[in-house]
Amino acid sequence: MNGPTCDCCGNVLVRFCQVFGLMTALGLWGVGVEAVFYHHDLGFYILPLAVIISFFELVFLINYCVEVCVGPNSVCVRVWDAVLWVDDWKKGLAYMVLAVPCFLSPKQVLLGVVSGVMLVVTGLLYCLKTCKTRRDAAVQQFIPKSTYDRFDDVQEDLEDSIVNPTASIPSMSVADQIEILDV
Helix, strand or coil: CCCHHHHHHHHHHHHHHHHHHHHHHHHHHHHHHHHHHCCCHHHHHHHHHHHHHHHHHCHHHHHHHHHHHCCCCCHHHHHHHHHHHCCCHHHHHHHHHHCHHHHCCCCCCHHHHHHHHHHHHHHHHHHHHHHHHHHHHHHHHHCCCCCCCCCHHHHHHHHHHHHCCCCCCCCCCHHHHHHHHHC
C-alpha cells in the first residue's frame, strides 16, 4: 500500500502513539501517587516508572529544543542521539517488559493492572510504528539526492561556443540584418 493514504495513516499512527504514550505517563503518575498514598509497594515502582515514561514520551518535544539550541557537532548532540536511538520497537519492548510488575499484585492495586495494560498497548503501538519508520527509511533510499553538479553540461557547452563563437550563428547578410532591425 503506497501513496498519500498510507502516509496519512502512518502519520496518524505516529501522533496516536505520542498521545497515547502521554496518556499512559499521566495514568502512571496518578496510579503511582495513589499507591504511595495508600502505602502499597507497587507505588514505589510505578512513580519512578512514571518519570522514565514521561521522559521518553516527551523526547519528541525536547528534540526540537535540542536541534535549535545546540550545535550539530556538540557532545550534547551525541548524547541526545543515544536517547533518540531508543525508539520504535526498542521503546515498545522496554514498555512491555516494564509493565510486568504491574500485573503481579492485582488485588492490592487494581489500577496497577490498568496502568500495566496501558503500558502494553503503548508498547504494541510503538512496535507498529516501526513498520512506518522502516517504510519511510526505504522510501528515502530511492529518492534521488540533489547534487550541485547540475550545471556541468552548461559549462561544457559554453566552452565549445567560446572556442568557435561563429559556429552556432548562421551567416547573415546585411539585408537580413536590416530586415531584423525593421521588425
